Amino acid sequence: GTGQGPAPAPYSVPPTAARDADPLVLSPLSAPSAEEKAKINQTRAMAMRDCIVSEWSEWTACARQKSSGMDAARQLHTRTIVQPQLEGGVACPPLEEYRTCMNIGTLARDRLRTDAP
Numbered sequence: 001g002t003g004q005g006p007a008p009a010p011y012s013v014p015p016t017a018a019r020d021a022d023p024l025v026l027s028p029l030s031a032p033s034a035e036e037k038a039k040i041n042q043t044r045a046m047a048m049r050d051c052i053v054s055e056w057s058e059w060t061a062c063a064r065q066k067s068s069g070m071d072a073a074r075q076l077h078t079r080t081i082v083q084p085q086l087e088g089g090v091a092c093p094p095l096e097e098y099r100t101c102m103n104i105g106t107l108a109r110d111r112l113r114t115d116a117p
Contacts, residue, residue: 049089052082062101073101 032040062073078096085091 046088049086050083051085051090051092053092053095054079054082056097059099074098075101 056077056079059075059077062075064073076096076098080095081092
């Protein structure tokens with residue numbers, strides 16, 4: 001052993017370099033070319049055709065659906081369409097999502113109700 005200790009990191013930045021350096025030197029930005037601008041505008045136009053939905057609602061209380069053939073109680077949350085899908089846009093995701101009520105404490109707390117068929 002030569003007693004030199006661990007090898008230095010392959011590349012390290014002195015702690016003051018990032019603080020003192022001109023930010024434009026660290027990340028030079030040039031204006032987009034006409035071709036890049038056209039691509040950006042095309043991407044934006046396509047995105048404006050996508051379906052847009054709201055945030056999910058709160059989960060409903062646990063309920064057993066009589067006519068569903070399922071014995072388990074479930075909860076539902078929904079979202080609505082803010083902007084419908086336009087031609088060439090991305091389709092809307094599901095607007096309803098169910099989950100089974102697993103916690104018997106939650107069932108008791110929500111006073112489990114049975115929905116009408």
